[in-house]
Amino acid sequence: MLKGAPILAGNILDAEFITNLIQHDDGYRVLSGIRNSPSHWEAEKKKVLAMIRQFGVPSLFITLSAAETRWPELLKILKFTVDKENITEEEAESLPYSEKVRLIQSDPFICATYFEIRFQELRKTWSSSVGPFGSYKINHYYYRIEFQHRGSPHAHMMLWLDKAPSFDQNNSMSTSEIEKFIDEIISCSSDEIGEDLVNLQTHRHSCYPKPGRPCRFEIPFFPMDKTEVLFELNTSDLRAKGFKQLALTLREKLESIPTEVNSFEAFLTFAGITHEEYILAIRSVLKRPKILLKRSPKDVYVNPYSKKIIQLHKVNMDIQFILDPFACSLYIVNYINKGDRSMSRLLRAAVEEAKKDNKSVQQSLRSI
Numbered sequence: 053m054l055k056g057a058p059i060l061a062g063n064i065l066d067a068e069f070i071t072n073l074i075q076h077d078d079g080y081r082v083l084s085g086i087r088n089s090p091s092h093w094e095a096e097k098k099k100v101l102a103m104i105r106q107f108g109v110p111s112l113f114i115t116l117s118a119a120e121t122r123w124p125e126l127l128k129i130l131k132f133t134v135d136k137e138n139i140t141e142e143e144a145e146s147l148p149y150s151e152k153v154r155l156i157q158s159d160p161f162i163c164a165t166y167f168e169i170r171f172q173e174l175r176k177t178w179s180s181s182v183g184p185f186g187s188y189k190i191n192h193y194y195y196r197i198e199f200q201h202r203g204s205p206h207a208h209m210m211l212w213l214d215k216a217p218s219f220d221q222n223n224s225m226s227t228s229e230i231e232k233f234i235d236e237i238i239s240c241s242s243d244e245i246g247e248d249l250v251n252l253q254t255h256r257h258s259c260y261p262k263p264g265r266p267c268r269f270e271i272p273f274f275p276m277d278k279t280e281v282l283f284e285l286n287t288s289d290l291r292a293k294g295f296k297q298l299a300l301t302l303r304e305k306l307e308s309i310p311t312e313v314n315s316f317e318a319f320l321t322f323a324g325i326t327h328e329e330y331i332l333a334i335r336s337v338l339k340r341p342k343i344l345l346k347r348s349p350k351d352v353y354v355n356p357y358s359k360k361i362i363q364l365h366k367v368n369m370d371i372q373f374i375l376d377p378f379a380c381s382l383y384i385v386n387y388i389n390k391g392d393r394s395m396s397r398l399l400r401a402a403v404e405e406a407k408k409d410n411k412s413v414q415q416s417l418r419s420i
């Protein structure tokens with residue numbers, strides 16, 4: 053049987069065909085047409101890996117959330133589809149929060165469709181020379197929309213930009229080009245966007261860090277006087293151990309920077325270290341090269357954003373420049389393949405169960 057060939061009703065009547073299917077464990081492959089099934093994500097993962105192989109490491113990863121309660125245009129539509137009532141966008145905006153939630157929960161189809169259309173419209177601005185990527189043309193892209201448990205969509209994207217710099221560890225020119233590129237496209241400053249958007253971009257540890265298990269996003273971020281690609285300290289470097297300890301103390305200090313510490317220099321004074329010691333401390337805890345954005349001490353909780361995208365989309369976002377294949381695979385594992393794990397787990401458990409009891413193929417399929 054040809055891999056990927058459709059299975060027709062006639063094939064199923066053919067005993068040899070069925071034996072072949074079972075032998076190659078292809079029986080579950082029919083599920084790959086069903087979104088969110090493990091075979092579907094397996095196929096998606098292969099597609100992404102093939103793209104990376106063909107086009108190289110993508111330049112940017114972008115995640116966009118949805119914020120249904122903050123979109124009066126959507127609430128206005130919902131008020132009509134759910135309650136058959138016409139209201140203005142201003143009226144929609146001033147609806148009580150509980151009312152907004154009721155409308156959103158009442159019509160998930162409209163919400164999902166609205167997000168899709170909004171996302172497609174937003175993307176149209178990306179190829180403009182005054183768009184978020186300026187003169188960089190989008191050569192290729194990949195995206196997936198993921199639904200969180202509460203049903204709100206997220207878009208995860210990879211972009212391959214034409215003529216964007218790529219990272220070469222042995223070429224210092226490449227790092228300075230990358231730093232320049234990032235400063236054109238990515239920011240984490242609370243001064244460039246409105247208070248509302250800063251609020252959206254502020255990390256609030258929904259990851260629930262505990263003592264001994266710090267924030268998995270490594271937030272708060274380190275303040276920096278300029279955007280810089282930093283390299284890990286050589287493990288044979290005798291200074292490494294001492295600076296690791298210093299990095300730990302620094303991390304604690306980041307949690308409680310007083311408001312009067314409003315410049316990078318003031319931060320160093322507050323931390324009681326020199327610039328050189330500070331950079332060495334950060335480098336001592338790195339496992340691979342990492343980008344640190346130019347960041348004021350007051351913005352240690354602000355996630356990176358693209359000014360043009362966030363101003364149009366008005367929701368929480370994430371944007372990262374991808375240094376190397378490792379960072380790339382990390383992203384795929386964390387995002388492209390992240391959600392829907394419970395679904396995979398459930399199916400896998402059913403398959404295991406079926407195998408264990410030595411059930412017939414028919415019985416196995418039924419239990420799956």
Ligand SMILES: [Zn+2]
Nearest residue numbers: 257259267268
């Ligand atoms: Zn956190």
